[in-house]
Amino acid sequence: TSDLKGNVEGPGHYFQATDKAWKDLDNLLLTQGWVAYTWKDVFNPPVPQYAAESQFTVQGKVTNVFNKGVPETGIMLTSIRPLIIKDTLTRKDGSFTFNDLPLSDTLSFFIQAKNKNNKSFNVGLEVDEFKPPVYTSANLRLLPWYVNTDTLLLKYVSTIAEQKQEELKLQKGTNVLSEVVITAKKIIKGSRNLNGAGNADIILDEKDMAHYRNLTLYELLVKRFKYIYTTRVNGIAIYKYMQRRIVFVIDGVPASPPESYMENITAEDIKGIEIMDSFNYIYPTYITKFEVAWKIQPYIFILEITTRSGHGAFAYMKNIPGTYWYRPMLFTSSKQFYSPKYTVKSPITLTDLRSTIHWAPNIVTDKEGKAFVSFYSADKVGSYSVIMEGSDMNGNIGRQTGTITIK
Template identity: 35%
Template sequence: MKRRESAVRYFRLFVCCVFLLFITRLNAQEQRVYIHQAKQIDSFMDTLRNKMPMERLYLHLDKFNYLASDTIWFKAYLFEDAYLMPSTKSGIIYMELVNTENQVMKRMKFPVRYGLCWGNISLGESDLPSGTYLLRGYTNWMLNFGQDAVFSTSIYIADLNSKTIVSRESARIGSKSIKPVTRITDKVAALEVVSLPGKLQLEVAVLPLDDTLPATDHYLVALSRDVVCYAVPIDLKGGKIVKFIDKQLFPTGMTRFVVLNRSLQVVKERMVYIDQQDQLKISFSTAHAVHKAMDSITLQIQVADKNNVPLQGSFSLAVTDDGQTGIDKRSHGLVTYILRVSDSLLYSRNPVHDWKELLNKELKYKAEPEFIISGRANSAFKGLSEAKVSLFLQKPLMFMDTIAGPDGRFVFKNIPMSDTAVYKIQARNKKGKNFFVNLEVDEWVAPVFELMPKLEQMDSLLKDANFVQKVQKALSFKQKFGKATGHMLDEVNIEAKKIVKGSYNLNGPGGADQTLTERDMLKEGKKSLYSLLMERVPGLGTGSYLFPPSRQRKFGLKIKGQLVKIIIDGIDVDQSYEYWQSMSSDDDTLEGMQERFLHLKTNLEHFTAEDVKGIEVMYNSLYNIKYNNKFLSQAETRFSRGGGLTGVGGVSGIDYAYIEVTTRSGKGPFMKPTPGTYLYKPLPFSLPLKFQSSGYGATVHWEPNIVTNEKGEALVSFRAGTQPATYSIVMEGSDMNGQLGSVTKPAFITITR
């Protein structure tokens, strides 16, 4: 950190010296103008970094191709941009697994401490068909900088039932094509930056294209990670300008050379990568190069800086079977991604035209240094000053309370971490009453990302015979050895009847064709009961029917041709519907047909999944006969006046199906929300599991938390698999003080029988 701060002070001193040399040739008035401009450019980036400090996120994965029953093991490194120190801005990372149609198949949340986080994502066998997926990682704060600030990488998942490797032509995930960097005009100047290997200086050339411009109206500025490293005024009247700039002024990474006008508008911009060869040196060794199956193997790890000085740091390591997976040649690695790729993606696709506009940019997404619950208690649309707000959590058992501010705002901090958190929040006024008290809780809203174009590199990989052979070998190992290690149980479908506590089910506990319990409700958040039923009840849809005594058809819910009745806490929702209302001749209009359907839908949309303890569906005669006897009216079971069947209900025709809903309040369809109460179900934290080798899988060992000692040393031990193979090792990490390292050793260990 001190080295980086010293470098910044040197950059500023250098900038000031260059400006002083230049302005001595100007008159007093011109000197005052350029001193002001020098300070403006230098201080602008400081102000911008303070307001909008950028974060860099990288995910180290154990491999890049998985089976549908596998687990993705990862470690996250989160840095602040300027000096690559641990980010203090965010304490939460979100990760998403996205299919080729841009649908989020999994979304998870992980805690971050000191810029580090590790965990796992389990892949269900039935949830994910074979194909390419995008794994995305971000913090809420990163969303302020656009989609290109978010980390993403593509992976391949093979379904256990698949016999071929799928390369979908419709795949459109991956990296967007780099757009040309457009500026306010291409007629002012041309900019060229040349960096030759072995040369100690950069050659930067500016060619004026407009001879009507003022002589001293522009600046050449160079930035690395948004720190001004070089800045001089340039005279566009004097013809082509060539500057030779020492590379030692810039840290390793992408340097942006920018031509600015007096208003700090970007005229031209070019980027160049500078490598100071200062990455961490990571090495490891074993006692033997060749081991036998099931042997215990110990890796001796050594980490040092470019001067061979031992360093302490945090690292992650993956050992993989070369026969089932390979080294991902598409992967950039920690060093390349953080220092090169992330800047290239962000700045080439999102060019800035006016630096001053950045200071006025609205920051929509707040930083999340920790998990908090916040909101507002109000009454009659006004903040409820000094309201007492309480927070309850059952697992782990917790109670907290606080007093709202003058505007009714409240915040709960230092909340215990839970992977199944459902919080009950209650608010009372100064007198301890909840009359006319309303609670508003700040809910996190998942971002919506654009659908990305097809990733050509992944498509070419899926057509590679060597890669296909590796995936097929992994599948065959899973089918051969997985059953012997317990996966045979997957074929046995033994399941106890689900029971909804407090249900009014006429058939008794478990007497239903389908049951959704409180555990199922917890997964659905604030989804409306109507949407929940339409998504989770197979065969549920809409259709027309004859409803007595009308001779016209109406519109409602049906399951397998059976008309659906909704029962909430033992009360028929239809009891508030006017069966015997007079029917006009225009009853077959759209409004008339949908009359009862809208009645049901309105009642169902009054509830959310949070209000419901369970749902039971009955459509077979074994379960619906008792409901028919209790809830069908005489009109619903008799013949029509013409002697024909009505087409619905009981003895006269098609049977009814019933959906019994049990609410938390137990007050039926007339339930009103309890004043001053809010049930809050955030996305739960996912806590890491410890890696355990199967003995035959593609990932032989995963170690996410390697910490080297003061001598730069660490030991990692693991057991070899059961089959002959060669193992590759990838190790990455940082001293969390600005220095990064990454090393890949293909076929480093050989396993024999």
């Protein structure tokens, strides 16, 4: 229903093999799914915005100073984890492709263009970065769950209540321990924080950096701290946070002027950021060591930044021609629907009160159109709904509903 306007109520009704359902489906498509057609688009269909990907590939192009493709240029792709070393040549238009790359949750590739002497040279190297579509939430009116709710939701709420009662039964005859609250500091691996790793007022770790992904350091700070602004003194940019000057320390070295690398360092280049705001974290450690560089300014705000390379700000002062750091979007494998496994010797101590007892999204039938599915039922007696939906290779769709009774 993604191509239909509005919200379709009861979509399962249109899958029924009845004359009324087909008429209702026709009316639905005429009203909510009607679109205009032009012969130009029919005979010259537009290229899809997102091409189908049968494998993980890296594609790009090498250009010269006139922005024209450079053919037969050597391209090398390397990765440390997992260890990958590949090379290829550009095509006539300067484009290149690396195929059959492994799937991993976090990848980082260093891509380098080389001339005939196997040396880097001054060319432009661009990689086709994936740009996800902008998500726009549906402007739907939110109602409390108990208003005009259905029997499925009411059943789910009652099941949760019963599960809590079962947990209370298990506690009878046992000693319930008091609540133990575990507190821990975020530790940035490789941090050169003078107070010790984790000793800061605010800490942003790798999980936070993954949330900001391709944002530059400046964009990251502005998004995380709304009151950051820039002023200029003698033509040099000074970054401030709530009237306090921000002092950048990258891999243990004060970085100045910060403007030269604020747009080159991205969140993907950073392991973590430790922010020293209180007096106890700034004095005497930072003020004592860097008092000459900072001229003992009392109103400062220190950002200790730990990069993945560990080479400080100079590694990000400028992009090296003919090279490219490519960090694709994180890959997440599909999760399997939970299904209990019982053995003869395993003791059953908790009642199974699952409301959804089985879900199989990818059942393939045999030559006769048959398939076999097995699952364990829940312990709660009653009637359970069975919904089956599918399609064949010709685009025909089908739907069937039924019930099973557990006694």
